Amino acid sequence: MTTISLAQTTAVLVAIDIAKSRHEVLIAIPGKTRRRRLTVLNRHEDFDRLIQALTGYGLPVRVAFEATGNYHRALAYRLCVAGFDVKLMSSVALARTREALNNSWDKNDPKDAQVILHMMQIGNEQFYHDPLLSGTNDLQELSKTHDIVSRSKTELWHRILTHYLP
The missing domain is CATH 1.20.5 (Single alpha-helices involved in coiled-coils or other helix-helix interfaces)
Incomplete structure (x- = not known):
């Protein structure tokens, strides 16, 4: 009898709430119940620290964020260059999901990262094309x-x- 083995590795899910000076990051690691929370300042050194932490898991990484002004462009570019699968979240879908999940329109950065992570888990993402990388x-x-x-x-x-x- 033939043994069927599906070697599908689940990805590390990273939800980022973008802001002007600092980004709230929520990381869901497959097989673990606790999520890791990071605060990344909008600086090159912190981007490197985040990329090192994500590559340290040894699994594929899928990152999603809600575009906020132009503040997302530097971090998104660095994540794309690092080889991560970068996705975009719709602002309207995030607002509606936040209202449905929390029964309130109230928002804050850690709560937004949780909503982004929830939407990643259900597969409600959009493609992100970095303008520099796509020409x-x-x-x-x-x-x-x-x-x-x-x-x-x-x-x-x-x-x-x-x-x-x-």
């Missing part, structure tokens, strides 16, 4: 510049129409 950074920056110039032009046009012409 779209220049296009993205041009798009932002075009948006700013267009808004300024429209604002100037409205000022002329409403203030100077009458």
Whole structure:
């Protein structure tokens, strides 16, 4: 009789709540009930410390975060370069899930990391494409510049129409 062996290794799940100066990290290790909590400052040294801690497990790592302004870009780039599977979470889905799980709209950073981890466990994630690694950074920056110039032009046009012409 043939023995069937499924050698599927489960990944270490890492949920990160992004903020301006510090990020709250919640790590779920397969086979362990307790989760590890870290606070990572928005600095190169702390990014290295996080990457070393995650590679130390010797398992595949899946990281998810909610994009907050541009504060996520440096950490996400470093995690992608380190070879981790980086995912993105929808802000609306996080808000609805937080309300459903906690029966409240109240939010704080550790609670957000728990909600992100819950959504990872149920597979509710989106793809993340880093602009630098995918080669779209220049296009993205041009798009932002075009948006700013267009808004300024429209604002100037409205000022002329409403203030100077009458």
